[in-house]
Amino acid sequence: MAEEKEQQELQQEEGKGGKKKLIIILIPVLLLILGGGGFAAYKFLFASKNEEKPAEKVTKEVKNVEEHGVELEVGTFIANLADKDADRYIKVTIVMEVQDEKVKEEATKRMPQIKDSINTLLFTKTSEDLKSPEGIERLKEEIIRRVNAILPTGGVKDVYFTEFIIQTS
Numbered sequence: 001m002a003e004e005k006e007q008q009e010l011q012q013e014e015g016k017g018g019k020k021k022l023i024i025i026l027i028p029v030l031l032l033i034l035g036g037g038g039f040a041a042y043k044f045l046f047a048s049k050n051e052e053k054p055a056e057k058v059t060k061e062v063k064n065v066e067e068h069g070v071e072l073e074v075g076t077f078i079a080n081l082a083d084k085d086a087d088r089y090i091k092v093t094i095v096m097e098v099q100d101e102k103v104k105e106e107a108t109k110r111m112p113q114i115k116d117s118i119n120t121l122l123f124t125k126t127s128e129d130l131k132s133p134e135g136i137e138r139l140k141e142e143i144i145r146r147v148n149a150i151l152p153t154g155g156v157k158d159v160y161f162t163e164f165i166i167q168t169s
Helices: 002-066 101-109 111-123 133-150
Strands: 069-079 088-098 156-168
Touching: 069 101, 069 111, 088 101, 088 111, 101 111, 111 133, 133 156
Parallel strands: none
Antiparallel strands: 069 088, 088 156
């Protein structure tokens, strides 16, 4: 009987040691699983939103580059402004963006008409009209309308001022 008691005690000690080993192994494994799950949840829920925005921005920039038309240099204009209180003049260099080469050729053929129309428009403006960014945008829109009216198919997409000076003489 003494031997049986010793064997039972040995088995109990081995059982306790086995449970301790199992606990020692399971705790780090569970911590790794929980940590990995938490990291994956963070990346999925929070980081994916931040990563999409730069990709959308790049897509929009590429789209804008693809839509750019053909540039046509119109020239430099110097005109007296319609101010009554002082003599002021404007010096502006204009580049137009047109749809394609066909529109560019047509605009080149009609350049005297285009330049006359722009000069006539500039003579009607005052320095107050052109003082603000909104005023400059209105001038661009008016130039686009006038030039598109001259061209049979229209086709002017935008106007760029590469030089813009208003001066009092």
